[in-house]
Amino acid sequence: MWGLGDLGSGFFSRNVAKSFLKRLSLSLRFELLGFWGSWKMSKKMNPLLVFILGAICSSILADPVEDKQALLGFIQHIDHNSRSLQWSKEASVCSTWIGVECNGDNSRVIGLHLPGMGFQGLIPPNTLSRLSALEFLSLRSNSISGSFPSDFVELKNLTTILLQFNEFSGSLPDFSAWGNLSIVDLSNNGFNGSIPPSVSKSSHLVALNLSNNSLSGDIPDINVPSLQQLDLSNNNLTGFIPKSLQRFPISVFSGNSNLSSSAVAFPPLPGQPPDSQPSRKAKRLGAPALLGIIIGACVLLCVLIALLILWCHSRRQNQRQELPGNTQKIEMSLKKMASRNLDKNNRLVFFEGCNLAFDLEDLLSASAEVLGKGAFGVTYKAALEDSTTVAVKRLKEVALAKREFEQQMVVIGHIRHENVSALRAYYYSKEEKLVVHDYYGLGSVSALLHGKSGEVRTHLDWETRLKIAIGAARGIAYIHTQANGKLVHGNIKASNIFLNSERYGCVSDIGLASVMSPMPPPVMRAAGYRAPEVTDTRKATQASDVYSFGVFLLELLTGRSSIHATGGDEMVHLVRWVHSVVREEWTAEVFDVELLRYPNIEEEMVEMLQIAMSCAARAPEQRPKMADIAKLVEEIRRDNNGKQPSFESPLETPGSTTIQHGGAETASSSTVAALLFFQPPKSPSGTRKLKYIYLKKENRKHLLRFCDGVEADLKGIEGFAEGSSYILQRWSCC
Numbered sequence: 001m002w003g004l005g006d007l008g009s010g011f012f013s014r015n016v017a018k019s020f021l022k023r024l025s026l027s028l029r030f031e032l033l034g035f036w037g038s039w040k041m042s043k044k045m046n047p048l049l050v051f052i053l054g055a056i057c058s059s060i061l062a063d064p065v066e067d068k069q070a071l072l073g074f075i076q077h078i079d080h081n082s083r084s085l086q087w088s089k090e091a092s093v094c095s096t097w098i099g100v101e102c103n104g105d106n107s108r109v110i111g112l113h114l115p116g117m118g119f120q121g122l123i124p125p126n127t128l129s130r131l132s133a134l135e136f137l138s139l140r141s142n143s144i145s146g147s148f149p150s151d152f153v154e155l156k157n158l159t160t161i162l163l164q165f166n167e168f169s170g171s172l173p174d175f176s177a178w179g180n181l182s183i184v185d186l187s188n189n190g191f192n193g194s195i196p197p198s199v200s201k202s203s204h205l206v207a208l209n210l211s212n213n214s215l216s217g218d219i220p221d222i223n224v225p226s227l228q229q230l231d232l233s234n235n236n237l238t239g240f241i242p243k244s245l246q247r248f249p250i251s252v253f254s255g256n257s258n259l260s261s262s263a264v265a266f267p268p269l270p271g272q273p274p275d276s277q278p279s280r281k282a283k284r285l286g287a288p289a290l291l292g293i294i295i296g297a298c299v300l301l302c303v304l305i306a307l308l309i310l311w312c313h314s315r316r317q318n319q320r321q322e323l324p325g326n327t328q329k330i331e332m333s334l335k336k337m338a339s340r341n342l343d344k345n346n347r348l349v350f351f352e353g354c355n356l357a358f359d360l361e362d363l364l365s366a367s368a369e370v371l372g373k374g375a376f377g378v379t380y381k382a383a384l385e386d387s388t389t390v391a392v393k394r395l396k397e398v399a400l401a402k403r404e405f406e407q408q409m410v411v412i413g414h415i416r417h418e419n420v421s422a423l424r425a426y427y428y429s430k431e432e433k434l435v436v437h438d439y440y441g442l443g444s445v446s447a448l449l450h451g452k453s454g455e456v457r458t459h460l461d462w463e464t465r466l467k468i469a470i471g472a473a474r475g476i477a478y479i480h481t482q483a484n485g486k487l488v489h490g491n492i493k494a495s496n497i498f499l500n501s502e503r504y505g506c507v508s509d510i511g512l513a514s515v516m517s518p519m520p521p522p523v524m525r526a527a528g529y530r531a532p533e534v535t536d537t538r539k540a541t542q543a544s545d546v547y548s549f550g551v552f553l554l555e556l557l558t559g560r561s562s563i564h565a566t567g568g569d570e571m572v573h574l575v576r577w578v579h580s581v582v583r584e585e586w587t588a589e590v591f592d593v594e595l596l597r598y599p600n601i602e603e604e605m606v607e608m609l610q611i612a613m614s615c616a617a618r619a620p621e622q623r624p625k626m627a628d629i630a631k632l633v634e635e636i637r638r639d640n641n642g643k644q645p646s647f648e649s650p651l652e653t654p655g656s657t658t659i660q661h662g663g664a665e666t667a668s669s670s671t672v673a674a675l676l677f678f679q680p681p682k683s684p685s686g687t688r689k690l691k692y693i694y695l696k697k698e699n700r701k702h703l704l705r706f707c708d709g710v711e712a713d714l715k716g717i718e719g720f721a722e723g724s725s726y727i728l729q730r731w732s733c734c
């Protein structure tokens with residue numbers, strides 16, 4: 001078996017280049033329009049230049065009118081039930097129509113990529129055949145029936161025909177019409193009759209797949225030196241394998257029960273003397289011959305052992321490639337998996353509003369890269385031939401039957417919210433379950449915060465962290481409103497939260513926990529997110545989502561992983577660590593040192609810390625609801641804009657128990673000296689040393705750190721002036 005993935009990188013680069021050119025031409029259009037506008041405005045334009053510029057603009061803005069009509073005719077007359085192509089008459093074919101590729105000046109349609117669109121029935125005559133400049137045609141994985149459209153002979157420029165996985169019947173076309181043909185895949189249809197000898201007239205042919213049809217008769221001599229990929233398996237072909245095709249492995253002819261595949265079965269060539277046939281008579285062997293045989297056998301044995309060692313080595317390499325953190329490209333890995341588990345009767349199911357144009361075959365042929373391995377399976381980044389990139393998760397150990405799995409996917413697939421990563425498609429077969437999401441190039445919040453293995457972590461400023469928290473809170477709150485307010489995410493953690501186009505948090509991997517039953521034990525790095533009660537019940541709830549979100553907020557605040565080492569070998573859960581630090585002193589120590597360099601954010605950090613701690617309450621019933629949490633997180637920033645603060649209650653920590661100073665004491669520059677000697681009340685264990693105080697002037701807040709040296713901090717206060725008044729808000733002790 002072969003797939004176009006074998007030629008995938010070539011296709012890919014070609015399409016990337018094309019889409020780049022397409023985008024370039026689009027931006028050029030805008031630039032020219034702008035240029036045109038400014039010239040017009042200046043009213044100093046030379047009429048000749050106006051004409052030339054107008055001609056250029058109109059040629060670039062041109063839409064291929066004839067081709068548009070042909071495509072509209074096609075879409076109007078073919079049944080397509082599953083997905084809307086959204087080909088609007090008003091819109092530009094070349095820049096907005098899904099699956100359509102134009103040439104450089106947008107005057108002609110040269111490519112049609114419409115796999116898996118749910119097309120049914122016959123291709124309406126005199127529609128696609130009018131796209132006379134068409135080079136690339138892909139209608140794979142639809143349910144198109146009838147005979148091969150005879151009017152396709154008009155498409156003289158075709159180089160690629162991909163019609164596999166349809167329901168075509170009748171005889172194969174006469175290939176002599178297409179002189180430039182290089183890739184033909186008509187496999188997995190119901191074509192019958194014999195393979196036309198005209199195939200050999202396609203002198204540029206590189207790949208020919210006619211497998212899984214009902215073709216019969218002898219295989220013609222396809223003497224095309226450029227042919228690299230061939231598959232004629234699983235037909236009813238008879239006779240012998242022609243000499244020109246004997247260079248291909250025997251497997252490409254398998255599944256043709258009446259085809260003689262053995263070379264010795266070839267009839268003697270005309271004129272060949274009968275005695276040139278190998279003699280079947282056994283001859284007596286002499287001692288030297290015997291020795292030769294023994295040496296030969298030994299050499300053969302050595303070669304076999306070497307091959308075995310090589311095979312074991314490459315297996316180990318493959319296994320290593322699947323390890324998390326290894327982002328090495330593993331081209332073909334999706335394909336490899338498919339060749340074992342692909343079930344032709346199952347297709348990728350897309351959700352409404354999804355603009356992606358690919359099918360399972362495309363996905364499996366895409367060049368793939370392992371993004372990581374989680375509790376639910378391995379996630380791949382797949383780059384498709386039309387330059388779309390998606391994330392494909394291959395689920396392992398799905399407990400649900402097809403019907404329940406599909407029901408769950410329908411619930412998830414219809415969620416559309418700017419803070420929830422949309423499920424684009426899924427695939428279910430007995431052996432294989434896949435879910436497809438958009439690919440987030442920036443990586444997850446986990447990767448941004450902690451860096452992937454071997455990479456330097458990205459610096460995330462407070463603004464960004466706040467936006468991530470707000471987005472994630474909104475997303476989870478929305479998820480909790482779905483399925484009559486019963487939907488649970490079940491796996492909230494930093495590696496499942498990404499940044500949307502506005503750089504707000506965006507939650508992915510919804511509801512997978514419920515299709516894996518019972519929940520798999522968490523991988524080590526995920527254990528810190530799991531609410532205490534889930535460890536026993538193995539059942540995620542909305543309250544356990546709240547706990548996990550609390551851990552996520554702590555991760556944003558501290559820059560530490562949900563489970564991390566503290567000095568020795570011991571692994572500590574983030575919630576426990578934060579509790580222990582807060583119990584000992586107040587809060588400043590828990591914050592990510594990277595954040596401490598920003599002025600005026602301490603209050604906001606403290607507020608987020610309070611929210612996080614309330615989410616991570618041990619008892620599920622004490623945790624707030626996600627909708628309320630989302631409001632609180634949003635209000636963190638509003639507080640600083642002068643609106644009502646949302647938190648009145650102080651933290652239950654030693655430092656804040658004497659918060660009676662809050663808003664009461666006034667410090668001016670003349671009293672700063674006195675302030676420096678301010679003595680906090682004695683604790684039962686003795687005098688406490690002042691560690692820091694918060695001063696507030698109008699809406700600006702300042703943190704004075706005593707332990708690090710007050711003077712340096714005072715100088716750092718912007719606008720600190722003689723006679724200014726500051727409110728002493730809070731203080732803390734070392």
Ligand SMILES: Nc1ncnc2c1ncn2[C@@H]1O[C@H](COP(=O)(O)OP(=O)(O)OP(=O)(O)O)[C@@H](O)[C@H]1O
Pocket residue numbers: 371372373374375376377378379391393437438439440441443444447491495496508509526
């Ligand atoms: N849509 C996506 N875009 C970019 N990266 C992704 C996408 N989905 C997952 N990843 C990344 O791929 C890696 C593996 O993800 P995966 O979801 O399989 O495991 P996980 O998040 O580590 O654990 P779990 O299976 O429990 O969710 C993670 O680093 C994740 O951030």
